[in-house]
Amino acid sequence: MTETASKWETRRAETARRLQWCALELTRDRGFDGWTMDDLAEAAEVSRRTVFNYFDAKADVVLGPVHDISEERIAEFVAGGPTGHLFEDLVAVAAEALAEKSTDIDLVQLRRDVFRGDRRLVAIAHDRFESVVQEAVAFILQREGADYGEQRARLLVGLLMVIFESAVERVEPDQSRPFAALINDAVADARVVLQS
Incomplete structure (x- = not known):
């Protein structure tokens, strides 16, 4: 460039x-x-x-912005990559999409605070979120097959969103760490919670 x-x-x-x-x-x-x-x-x-x-x-x-994911990355995910573990791969794809758009954590936090106070905005965000969820569910089902189940795929995407929210909440006490590291911390905590 x-x-x-x-x-x-x-x-x-x-x-x-x-x-x-x-x-x-x-x-x-x-x-x-x-x-x-x-x-x-x-x-x-x-x-x-x-x-x-x-x-x-x-x-x-x-x-x-809606964080776009390249066709190559989607094809890799649907084919079972990059690691061969569904949840790890979903986290990796989402983290990459966020990193490519250089997520501005200050904007993310302000957006979260504004959403909490405006019901109309929550409804609009929900509509956008639902279209993202449907797309992600379709990719998961392409990868895992229809027997995996739409509800299970929706739950998986929902868990990813909760992990993202947890990562955002972790920024305030420790703004020196990269957002990707905070996502990894939230994933580790989710594993502990789900295994207890």
């Missing part, structure tokens, strides 16, 4: 972060339905056009 392209990517990431941060603050202060994209542009000190160059809708900017 050239230095110019790198600067452009850095500036683009900073603008996206500022837009998300301002949208979350507006939601915290006014509620999800209490502000417009024009209000967001003003708060972030950008044009309305810039807002729409980054995000298609208000929900997208508040909820943040």
